[in-house]
Amino acid sequence: MIEITHLTKKYAGRAVVDDISFTCRPGTVTGFLGPNGSGKSTTLRILCGLTPPSAGSATVLGGAYRDLPNPARRVGVLLDASAQHGGRTGREALTLACLTVGAPRGRVAELFAQVGLDERAARKRVRAYSLGMRQRLGLAVALLGEPEVLILDEPANGLDPEGIAWMRTLLRSFADRGGTVLLSSHLLGEVQAVADQIVLIHHGRVVEQGRTADLVAGGRSLEDLFLTHTASGTETTP
Amino acid sequence: MTETTPSLGRLTVVELRKLVDTRSGRWLLITIAVLAAVVATLQAIFSEPGDRTFANFYLVSVFPVALLLPVLGILLVTSEWSQRTALTTFTLVPKRHRVAAAKVTVAVIASVVAVPASLAVATVATAASSGEWTFHAQLLWGAALAHAIGVLMGVGFGMLLLNSPLAIVVYLILPTLWTILGATIRSLNTVAQWLDTTITTAPLFEPEMTGGQWARLGVSVAVWALLPLVAGMIRINMREVA
Numbered sequence: 001m002i003e004i005t006h007l008t009k010k011y012a013g014r015a016v017v018d019d020i021s022f023t024c025r026p027g028t029v030t031g032f033l034g035p036n037g038s039g040k041s042t043t044l045r046i047l048c049g050l051t052p053p054s055a056g057s058a059t060v061l062g063g064a065y066r067d068l069p070n071p072a073r074r075v076g077v078l079l080d081a082s083a084q085h086g087g088r089t090g091r092e093a094l095t096l097a098c099l100t101v102g103a104p105r106g107r108v109a110e111l112f113a114q115v116g117l118d119e120r121a122a123r124k125r126v127r128a129y130s131l132g133m134r135q136r137l138g139l140a141v142a143l144l145g146e147p148e149v150l151i152l153d154e155p156a157n158g159l160d161p162e163g164i165a166w167m168r169t170l171l172r173s174f175a176d177r178g179g180t181v182l183l184s185s186h187l188l189g190e191v192q193a194v195a196d197q198i199v200l201i202h203h204g205r206v207v208e209q210g211r212t213a214d215l216v217a218g219g220r221s222l223e224d225l226f227l228t229h230t231a232s233g234t235e236t237t238p
Numbered sequence: 239m240t241e242t243t244p245s246l247g248r249l250t251v252v253e254l255r256k257l258v259d260t261r262s263g264r265w266l267l268i269t270i271a272v273l274a275a276v277v278a279t280l281q282a283i284f285s286e287p288g289d290r291t292f293a294n295f296y297l298v299s300v301f302p303v304a305l306l307l308p309v310l311g312i313l314l315v316t317s318e319w320s321q322r323t324a325l326t327t328f329t330l331v332p333k334r335h336r337v338a339a340a341k342v343t344v345a346v347i348a349s350v351v352a353v354p355a356s357l358a359v360a361t362v363a364t365a366a367s368s369g370e371w372t373f374h375a376q377l378l379w380g381a382a383l384a385h386a387i388g389v390l391m392g393v394g395f396g397m398l399l400l401n402s403p404l405a406i407v408v409y410l411i412l413p414t415l416w417t418i419l420g421a422t423i424r425s426l427n428t429v430a431q432w433l434d435t436t437i438t439t440a441p442l443f444e445p446e447m448t449g450g451q452w453a454r455l456g457v458s459v460a461v462w463a464l465l466p467l468v469a470g471m472i473r474i475n476m477r478e479v480a
Contacts, residue, residue, distance in 0.1 A: 049332045050325070050479040066332040069243040083325035085317070087260035096259070099252050100244060100330045141326065 001026060002047065002149065002182055006056035009042050009204075017042050018204035019056070024182050024197070026148070029175045031195030031212070032184040033222075035230050039204040040184040041079070044153050047182075048077050060149055072101040075149040076142030081134035081158070086127030090117060090137050093126055097141045111140040116166065131158025139167075150174060152183040156190055168194045192222040202230050244331060249340035250347075257314065257344060266310055271355065273302035278359045282367040290369035293377060296360035297443065300381045303352045307385050308409055311345045311392025315470075316402040324479050338397065338471050345393045349385030353378060380442035387439060390463040397470020400477070413462070432457045 002024040009017040017039040024030040034040050045051040047058040049066035060075055061068070068074060084093050094108050112122050115136040126134065135158055142150060150171070156164050164187065171194055175181050185191050191198070191212075198215055200208040207229045208215065216222055257263050278299045282290060315338075318324040331337050357378075364371060392409060399405040413435055420430025420437075431437060431454060438458040441451040 045478070045480070048329055050328060052476075052478070068332070070241050071332060072330050073241050077329045079329065080322070080325055083322040085260060085321040085323050087262060087321075092259050096252055096255065097326065097330060099248065099255065100327075102240060102244060102248060141330075 001061055001180060002030075002151075003059045004043065004047070004056075005058070007043060007046060007053055007058050008055040009039070009046060009051065010054045015054075016204050017046070017053075020201065020204070020206055021056075022199045022206065022209060024180050026178050026180050027175055028196040029171055029181040029183065029194050030197045030199060031191035032182060032199050032201075033186075033188070033191060033226060034184075034201040038201050038230075040201065041153055043201075044079060044151055044182070044184065047151060048075075048079065050079075060151075070101055070145070072097070072103075072141075072145035072147065074145070074147050075151065076144070076147035077151045078135075078138040078142045078155055079151075079153045081131065081138040081155075084126045084134065084137065087125060089123055089125050090129065090133075091122040093137060094122075094140055094144075097144055101145055103144055107144060111143060114143065115140045116163075132160060132163055135159055136163070139170075148178070149180045150182070152181070154184055154186065156185055156187050164190055188222045188226055192216060198222070200226065200229055243333065244336070246336065246339060246343065249331065249336055250343045253314070253337075253340045253344040254347070256317075257310070257348075263313075266306070266313065270303055270306045270310070270352075273306070274299040274356060274359050277302055278363040282363045282369075290364070290367045291372045292360050292364045292369060293373045295363040295369065296356055296373070296377060296381075299356040299359040299363075300352075300384075303356060304381075304384055304388055307349060307352060308388040308392030308395075309406055310348060311389040312396040312405045312409060313402060314341050314344060315393055315396030316400060316405055319400045320402050328479050334475050335471055338474055342390065342393055342467070345389040346386055349389050350382050352385050353382045356381065374445050376445055376447075377443060380444075384439045384442050387435065387459055387463055390467060391435070394463050394466025394470050397474055398466045400473070433461055434458065435462055 004020055004022050007017055007020045008015055020039070020043060022030070032040055032043070042051060043058070046053045047060060047065060049064060065071060065075065088096070091108060091112070094111060095105070098105060098107050112118075117133065117136050117140070121133060126137065129137065135155055139155060142152065156167050159167060168190060171181050171183065175196070195212050198208065198210060198212050199206060208225060215225055258267065278295050281295060281298045285294070318327055327337055328334050363369070395405045395409045399408060416430065416434050417436050420426050420434050435458045438451070438455045441447045441455070
């Protein structure tokens with residue numbers, strides 16, 4: 001369960017997140033959409049306790065993320081696949097994460113298999129990883145503690161079509177087993193295929209929100225919806 | 239895997255591992271060890287026979303370690319920002335002061351471990367040059383304490399500035415500037431006796447330290463190590479991680 005309530009974040013008086021509210025329930029995938037700079041990443045960072053909000057609140061599993069004793073055990077997070085030390089091997093990066101949260105060392109091999117990185121990839125330094133490989137490594141870190149909530153910022157970026165299909169299956173089955181997924185993405189077709197619920201933001205405000213099935217009813221695609229709300233021509237001046 | 243907060247011991251093990259699991263980290267440690275061995279070798283070759291004592295070899299090998307350990311302390315903190323691993327680290331451990339405490343612990347461990355390393359270098363150099371086996375015990379913990387002060391200053395500067403080159407430059411320049419100012423401007427001379435760590439840590443290598451020397455050491459450590467550490471911890475706790 002994730003609850004975002006009247007969340008606002010201002011930088012130098014300018015609101016980049018402006019009074020956002022939505023809820024993600026167990027057993028569902030929520031697609032968090034919006035153009036670049038619309039406030040998605042900031043919202044997710046606030047949710048994970050990395051950025052303090054200016055007003056409102058963001059809670060996960062009924063409390064603040066920072067108050068979770070060992071968050072990885074309950075909430076899996078992937079905010080930026082590139083935030084890894086380039087000089088470490090993939091295996092070392094994952095081993096450090098396992099050691100930190102107290103997961104058994106055997107988890108490392110298990111996770112590499114689960115996210116589709118082979119032995120050769122595990123031995124490579126992260127510097128030599130493609131973005132797709134980094135995403136898989138980041139996802140391995142997120143899945144480390146067998147969490148019940150996943151918070152993912154653009155996890156499909158850099159994945160090839162096969163990787164995207166794999167990710168869709170993974171997220172769907174995670175939610176079907178009762179997990180809560182919140183993911184931001186630019187791949188609208190993908191989000192339409194996997195998300196039960198859509199939250200669309202623009203200029204830090206929620207402009208559309210609802211069940212995917214309802215929003216794309218009548219032959220309208222998520223892309224149509226997205227462009228209707230975000231195309232500069234249709235912007236209303238305050 | 240439990241739902242309890244990662245213990246300080248576990249986080250310290252992780253931070254120790256981060257120190258040696260990259261090429262750059264290993265090279266820094268190797269450089270420190272090689273420099274210590276090189277200066278001891280030079281001392282063995284070029285010093286007067288009467289100066290070839292265990293204590294002297296030990297002291298020259300301590301010098302490069304004392305110079306570079308603070309850099310290790312700085313990088314221990316700032317590499318999390320330069321490599322952007324802070325995002326992963328603080329997502330896994332949102333109680334950031336615990337990570338900071340583990341880094342401080344690692345810094346202290348490094349300064350203690352450096353002492354037997356210097357002893358080993360001195361032993362080889364003394365034996366090889368048929369030197370005299372003179373030594374006094376205060377050199378042991380004097381060096382450990384001097385290292386700890388230096389490396390904690392490094393960690394403090396790193397936490398305060400969160401930028402590798404900036405922290406290293408400020409760390410190297412500020413105390414030197416201080417030493418020069420203290421030596422040239424008379425009115426600053428008294429202040430320097432209390433605040434210049436080059437002056438205040440020197441008695442650590444003497445056989446005896448007076449109460450006044452301890453007091454001056456304490457004041458300088460409070461200003462140059464404790465203050466940056468506390469301010470740096472506050473900064474890390476409040477700062478946004480992107």
